[in-house]
Amino acid sequence: AQTVTQSQPEMSVQEAETVTLSCTYDTSENNYYLFWYKQPPSRQMILVIRQEAYKQQNATENRFSVNFQKAAKSFSLKISDSQLGDTAMYFCAFMGYSGNTGKLIFGQGTTLQVKP
């Protein structure tokens, strides 16, 4: 069975600095998808960034980028130039490719606080 692990329950960063959130996963599949979701306080969860495992190039979305290490089964999220609005809980998630039904497996979450 696939598992996703986020080993940092809480993190903080000063505004304008860079922070990296860690995520590791375990799977026997070769093709799959990885996601980072953001859940701001009292607001809806939204997709931050998505990575397809067959693509070697790391995904980027503006200030958000990932470091995808397939052999190490690692998928970290880097937030550059942190802003107060980045304060949220961040979830790493895995979706298998075979028999794809759209099911996601989530990590435990990392609460990020951006300090002014």
Added chain:
Amino acid sequence: DVKVTQSSRYLVKRTGEKVFLECVQDMDHENMFWYRQDPGLGLRLIYFSYDVKMKEKGDIPEGYSVSREKKERFSLILESASTNQTSMYLCASSLLARPTLAQFFGPGTRLTVL
């Protein structure tokens, strides 16, 4: 603007009550999901549905049932609420044809069972 809405943001019920949590999406998505979110455990899948009247168990279906009579609506039912079902419940939806694009989430219902 795409939307997933849930019937209540906060709900307080008593042990043994039957509880209905409703979710509605306006994106014509086939897939719909119910998760519960607990501190330190992340999101865990309770049930999902990929079509009207179709349902599949997720990782923690015990104590829950679901209903999907219309494409846009997916209900989670707690037949006899218990205190260990106190949690945040999140609904989500996605396209069957493109499930890897994203799941869209509702705002959540924080359920307290006394």
